Amino acid sequence: MSKKHIVLHTAPHVKKPQDVPTIMRNVVYALLPIVAFAVYQFGISVLALVIVTTLACLGTERFFNWMGNKPSSLSDWSSTISGILLALTLPPGFPLWMAAVAGIAGIAIGKAVFGGIGYNVFNPALVGRAFVQAAFPVAITTWTPAFFTGRFSEFVPSSLTAPFMMPPETAEWVKQVAVDGFTGATPLSLHKFQHISTAPFDLYTGMVAGSAGETSALLILVCGLYLVIRKMMNWQIPAWIFVGVVATSGVLYLINPEKFADPVFMLFSGGLMLGAMFMASDMVGSPLTPKGVMIYGLLIGFLTVLIRQFGSLSEGIMYAILLGNAMTPLIDTWTQPRLFGARRKSA
Amino acid sequence: MSLIKQDDRITVDTFLEGIWRENPVFVMMLGMCPVLAVTNSAINALAMGLATAFVLVASSLLVSLFRNLIPSEVRIATYIVIISTFVTIVDYTMQALSQEVYNALGAFIQLIVVNCIILGRAEACASRNKPLKSMVNAAGMGLGFTLALLCLGVVREILGSGSLFGLPLFSEQFQPWVVMVLPPGGFLVLGGWLLFFEWLKTRKQYA
Amino acid sequence: MSGRNSTAMIATLGFVTALSGFLIVTVFQATKPAIEENKRLAIQKTVLEVIKGATADKHFIINEKGELLEAVPGMKGINVYAGYDAQGKLVGVAAEGSAQGYSGSVDTIYAYTPACECITGIKVIKQTETPGLGDKVITDKHFVANFDKLEAKVNAAGDALANAIVAVKHGAKQNPWEIDAISGATISSKAIAKGLNNSAQDVLPKVVPLLPQIEGAQP
Numbered sequence: 219m220s221k222k223h224i225v226l227h228t229a230p231h232v233k234k235p236q237d238v239p240t241i242m243r244n245v246v247y248a249l250l251p252i253v254a255f256a257v258y259q260f261g262i263s264v265l266a267l268v269i270v271t272t273l274a275c276l277g278t279e280r281f282f283n284w285m286g287n288k289p290s291s292l293s294d295w296s297s298t299i300s301g302i303l304l305a306l307t308l309p310p311g312f313p314l315w316m317a318a319v320a321g322i323a324g325i326a327i328g329k330a331v332f333g334g335i336g337y338n339v340f341n342p343a344l345v346g347r348a349f350v351q352a353a354f355p356v357a358i359t360t361w362t363p364a365f366f367t368g369r370f371s372e373f374v375p376s377s378l379t380a381p382f383m384m385p386p387e388t389a390e391w392v393k394q395v396a397v398d399g400f401t402g403a404t405p406l407s408l409h410k411f412q413h414i415s416t417a418p419f420d421l422y423t424g425m426v427a428g429s430a431g432e433t434s435a436l437l438i439l440v441c442g443l444y445l446v447i448r449k450m451m452n453w454q455i456p457a458w459i460f461v462g463v464v465a466t467s468g469v470l471y472l473i474n475p476e477k478f479a480d481p482v483f484m485l486f487s488g489g490l491m492l493g494a495m496f497m498a499s500d501m502v503g504s505p506l507t508p509k510g511v512m513i514y515g516l517l518i519g520f521l522t523v524l525i526r527q528f529g530s531l532s533e534g535i536m537y538a539i540l541l542g543n544a545m546t547p548l549i550d551t552w553t554q555p556r557l558f559g560a561r562r563k564s565a
Numbered sequence: 566m567s568l569i570k571q572d573d574r575i576t577v578d579t580f581l582e583g584i585w586r587e588n589p590v591f592v593m594m595l596g597m598c599p600v601l602a603v604t605n606s607a608i609n610a611l612a613m614g615l616a617t618a619f620v621l622v623a624s625s626l627l628v629s630l631f632r633n634l635i636p637s638e639v640r641i642a643t644y645i646v647i648i649s650t651f652v653t654i655v656d657y658t659m660q661a662l663s664q665e666v667y668n669a670l671g672a673f674i675q676l677i678v679v680n681c682i683i684l685g686r687a688e689a690c691a692s693r694n695k696p697l698k699s700m701v702n703a704a705g706m707g708l709g710f711t712l713a714l715l716c717l718g719v720v721r722e723i724l725g726s727g728s729l730f731g732l733p734l735f736s737e738q739f740q741p742w743v744v745m746v747l748p749p750g751g752f753l754v755l756g757g758w759l760l761f762f763e764w765l766k767t768r769k770q771y772a
Numbered sequence: 773m774s775g776r777n778s779t780a781m782i783a784t785l786g787f788v789t790a791l792s793g794f795l796i797v798t799v800f801q802a803t804k805p806a807i808e809e810n811k812r813l814a815i816q817k818t819v820l821e822v823i824k825g826a827t828a829d830k831h832f833i834i835n836e837k838g839e840l841l842e843a844v845p846g847m848k849g850i851n852v853y854a855g856y857d858a859q860g861k862l863v864g865v866a867a868e869g870s871a872q873g874y875s876g877s878v879d880t881i882y883a884y885t886p887a888c889e890c891i892t893g894i895k896v897i898k899q900t901e902t903p904g905l906g907d908k909v910i911t912d913k914h915f916v917a918n919f920d921k922l923e924a925k926v927n928a929a930g931d932a933l934a935n936a937i938v939a940v941k942h943g944a945k946q947n948p949w950e951i952d953a954i955s956g957a958t959i960s961s962k963a964i965a966k967g968l969n970n971s972a973q974d975v976l977p978k979v980v981p982l983l984p985q986i987e988g989a990q991p
Contacts, residue, residue, distance in 0.1 A: 646785070661806035
């Protein structure tokens with residue numbers, strides 16, 4: 219009779235492999251519907267945008283691997299995510315060469331110089347966007363209409379700008395193709411500079427101007443929930459950001475409803491949903507402790523509203539998340555849990 | 566006299582030291598303020614570099630000439646007086662030569678006084694060496710500083726304004742990278758150059 | 773090493789300082805004429821550029837009593853630059869305007885043409901606006917076209933402008949004294965308008981009665 223082997227093992231009893239590439243691959247799956255909707259909405263320009271930024275990110279990652287004599291790190295999917303996310307935060311008609319610059323800058327100064335995945339302080343996609351925001355302030359605030367006819371067969375004229383050249387004026391072209399009443403302004407800038415509100419329903423479903431992948435709050439929410447259900451994302455981060463946004467804008471709205479936007483509008487407009495769901499929740503740049511996550515989320519929400527209402531830009535989520543990223547090491551230090559039984563240090 | 570036995574020989578290295586092995590910007594990381602602030606165009610970088618190089622050479626000569634007369638208790642004060650004299654001279658000369666460049670460089674000409682490269686050279690080299698050797702060394706340092714500033718200025722001007730020394734390089738449709746002429750551009754380009762030089766050095770070591 | 777006593781220290785410092793003073797004074801004397809010439813040329817260049825058709829210029833100062841004086845260095849008052857054409861006829865008068873922009877003061881020199889009672893040119897001499905946005909006030913052709921003929925009539929009482937110069941939202945210009953702002957650079961556009969208005973309200977009523985005198989003082 220053969221001996222039976224009883225396997226003894228201490229906790230944790232891991233049921234399924236949850237390594238970095240698996241999680242990252244699932245994030246990519248979660249992003250695909252958003253990409254698909256963006257392509258449906260804005261046409262092949264956005265498809266090209268996604269391809270260009272992703273290739274730029276992957277290429278830069280590989281270049282730095284080569285520079286540092288390290289094996290390729292492309293298979294961990296993290297640069298693919300950065301590329302896709304970056305494309306989703308850019309205007310649909312953003313010149314492709316500038317998008318490539320954004321991808322290169324994002325991976326180079328946002329990730330590679332810190333030592334690659336796991337060491338980056340900031341979200342690489344947002345670093346890339348911040349770079350082009352500072353370098354090309356005009357192109358990144360030029361919006362083109364959604365659902366124009368012929369969007370699957372022709373590019374937005376500014377997309378195919380020759381490298382290093384200025385994008386052509388799109389105003390004439392917009393007049394030709396535009397759906398009635400398109401002003402070339404996002405709901406946020408409409409509210410900020412002209413005090414025009416956008417219908418909430420349009421915001422949920424994405425029937426407004428904006429960056430390629432930020433327009434439909436509802437879809438982003440659903441895709442984010444997929445990751446939450448698969449336990450691949452800390453749901454508390456977006457939740458606390460939403461609390462921060464609602465609380466801050468709620469107070470401002472109560473003080474002066476004429477001047478400040480209502481919390482619902484704040485929550486569903488601009489890149490807040492995309493940023494909160496997919497960028498602020500990036501595992502590397504966010505705190506580890508539950509209390510830290512709360513501080514981090516509230517801070518980002520508060521800063522977003524502050525920049526939107528009082529800053530010179532109409533959207534603030536990008537800088538809010540970057541500042542949150544910068545605060546993370548400090549937050550983690552503050553909120554280290556006390557060892558069981560250890561005494562609190564007397565001040 | 567000094568107890569340390571002096572090596573009075575002037576070698577090629579006395580001059581080249583400041584350009585490569587001990588480059589004040591890329592190796593010693595000194596004088597970062599003008600490096601970041603006035604390199605938004607090649608012409609500004611060149612003017613700043615030459616102005617600093619002049620002050621460096623002239624003050625090295627004077628400090629070296631008086632090196633045995635200056636009591637060590639008041640040496641720093643004396644160096645500063647000498648340096649500021651030449652800075653004032655540069656200030657007037659630059660105004661007389663070109664009002665435009667002078668306006669662009671602004672307060673940074675006066676601030677050459679506190680550039681630590683110059684005080685550093687006076688303390689480390691000129692006060693211990695004969696005039697000719699100090700001057701050769703200072704000229705190398707000055708040239709190294711100018712070249713470093715130019716490295717930054719050229720990149721920032723090409724990307725930030727699409728021109729070089731004020732001459733447009735591209736057609737009118739060129740899209741300037743606004744960030745490059747702003748302060749962050751200075752940091753980014755400096756970082757890029759440092760990365761490049763470090764990478765070159767590491768490659769040499771492993772090769 | 774040389775002496776530790778204070779006499780040596782004082783002597784060294786004194787000697788070095790004296791040498792330093794001597795060098796500086798020499799250089800100052802040598803460069804002074806060139807520097808003043810440079811400054812004058814810079815102003816002249818701007819004035820001749822901004823007053824179209826002018827080939828010669830003259831610098832006047834209007835003092836507190838409203839008298840017109842030929843400028844001498846160090847004199848206080850309002851700077852006025854007159855531009856004359858080749859025949860020695862007065863074509864325009866330039867004055868300085870300044871107002872707070874988006875990130876610091878925006879300084880301008882503008883030309884007033886008596887013939888049409890309007891501002892016919894403007895040049896920004898100092899600004900720190902955002903590159904690519906605010907500095908469009910210099911490069912934007914549509915915006916610069918505002919100053920081809922911007923009305924600046926002095927009112928009947930002769931103490932202010934008949935209509936204040938104002939910047940209006942892009943595309944909303946209706947009156948000849950309004951400035952069509954640049955969309956996206958409204959604050960910088962407004963700064964130009966405010967600088968022009970503040971200066972013109974004050975300077976033009978003083979200059980207009982003096983015009984015959986300026987005309988007569990041709991170089």
